[in-house]
Amino acid sequence: MIPISKPAIGEAEKQAVLEVLESGMLVQGPRTAKLEERFAAVCGTRHAIATSSGTTALHVTLLAHGIGEGDEVITTSFTFIASVNSILYTGAQPVFVDIEEDTFNINPALIEAAITPRTKAIMPVHLYGYPCDMDAILDIAQRHNLVVIEDAAQAIGATYRGQPVGSFGTGCFSLYATKNVMCGEGGMITTNDDTIAEQCRLMRSHGMKRRYYHDMLGYNFRLTDLHAAIALAQMERLAEFTARRRANAAYLNAHITSVVTPAVRAGYGHVWHQYTIRVDGGRDRDAAVRQLNAAGIGTGIFYPLPAHQQGYLRAIVGEMTRPVAERSAQEVISLPVHPQLSPTDLETIVAEVNKL
Numbered sequence: 436m437i438p439i440s441k442p443a444i445g446e447a448e449k450q451a452v453l454e455v456l457e458s459g460m461l462v463q464g465p466r467t468a469k470l471e472e473r474f475a476a477v478c479g480t481r482h483a484i485a486t487s488s489g490t491t492a493l494h495v496t497l498l499a500h501g502i503g504e505g506d507e508v509i510t511t512s513f514t515f516i517a518s519v520n521s522i523l524y525t526g527a528q529p530v531f532v533d534i535e536e537d538t539f540n541i542n543p544a545l546i547e548a549a550i551t552p553r554t555k556a557i558m559p560v561h562l563y564g565y566p567c568d569m570d571a572i573l574d575i576a577q578r579h580n581l582v583v584i585e586d587a588a589q590a591i592g593a594t595y596r597g598q599p600v601g602s603f604g605t606g607c608f609s610l611y612a613t614k615n616v617m618c619g620e621g622g623m624i625t626t627n628d629d630t631i632a633e634q635c636r637l638m639r640s641h642g643m644k645r646r647y648y649h650d651m652l653g654y655n656f657r658l659t660d661l662h663a664a665i666a667l668a669q670m671e672r673l674a675e676f677t678a679r680r681r682a683n684a685a686y687l688n689a690h691i692t693s694v695v696t697p698a699v700r701a702g703y704g705h706v707w708h709q710y711t712i713r714v715d716g717g718r719d720r721d722a723a724v725r726q727l728n729a730a731g732i733g734t735g736i737f738y739p740l741p742a743h744q745q746g747y748l749r750a751i752v753g754e755m756t757r758p759v760a761e762r763s764a765q766e767v768i769s770l771p772v773h774p775q776l777s778p779t780d781l782e783t784i785v786a787e788v789n790k791l
């Protein structure tokens with residue numbers, strides 16, 4: 436089976452972990468500080484704050500922006516559930532705007548109609564590593580005085596018109612095992628705002644600036660140095676990983692003819708966390724998945740049910756339709772695009788997909 440994802444763990448990662456174990460400094464130590472520096476450099480931000488996961492990065496970021504009960508946050512329902520749950524943790528309400536047909540990202544043309552006096556923030560999700568239309572989103576945010584919190588969990592290294600994602604608003608990244616840069620579990624917040632950075636730093640570690648003196652209600656959302664060491668080794672290879680993903684995606688786009696392949700937009704520096712095709716025209720997506728799996732091609736469905744249709748959320752946000760998100764959930768299949776694919780793997784994927 437050609438797996439849908441495969442963490443690239445080499446000698447550098449193993450050695451890095453052993454060094455941390457021998458150092459005796461296991462949590463939020465020098466490797467975490469170094470990883471924060473590297474992230475800030477890649478994203479072009481003044482600050483980067485490591486957390487225990489992408490979910491806790493989003494949670495702390497929303498809190499740091501003062502978002503809570505009575506507030507609304509605009510996002511999409513075609514995302515991993517953490518985008519939505521992080522909003523709910525704060526007591527705020529998620530407001531779902533439908534997505535664009537070709538990028539699967541929030542449709543900026545629909546955002547203004549969703550703004551109410553309670554709206555505090557827009558949370559664009561750079562889904563699959565594809566940057567959102569940030570010019571349009573920033574323009575709306577500015578005119579309505581809204582905060583922008585980028586869910587960049589899947590998009591480390593992506594750029595929009597040459598500018599790194601995570602630097603347009605407050606950025607939140609995930610280092611979960613399948614991500615382009617990973618360490619098992621981990622997260623990162625990026626920002627140019629000194630006050631937000633300070634709030635996030637305090638909140639990730641029980642509101643503590645001076646040892647055992649607590650300035651606010653905080654959490655244990657710290658990253659361990661074991662994880663930071665793995666992610667640091669991965670960051671060294673980010674450029675190489677991204678180049679390989681881009682080359683793999685270009686090959687698939689050039690050779691797949693049987694289904695709708697991902698759109699490529701000028702100025703959008705996609706990092707291909709996922710390569711996602713659309714099995715459209717009423718064809719049976721699940722049969723296509725079975726056929727591909729039987730031929731040894733790993734697949735993923737990201738995501739089979741939009742957030743607004745999840746049982747527990749229906750009770751919170753009410754009944755609604757988001758037609759593009761709903762149809763996408765029925766039609767998408769993600770194919771392997773990770774850096775470890777061989778030329779033969781790519782040929783096999785194309786041959787089998789073109790039989791659909």
Ligand SMILES: Cc1ncc(COP(=O)(O)O)c(C=O)c1O
Pocket residue numbers: 488489490491514515517518560562586588589608609610611620621622
């Ligand atoms: C779009 C999106 N948002 C948020 C998250 C949450 O990240 P984590 O799994 O590290 O908590 C993920 C990752 O799984 C994600 O894909």
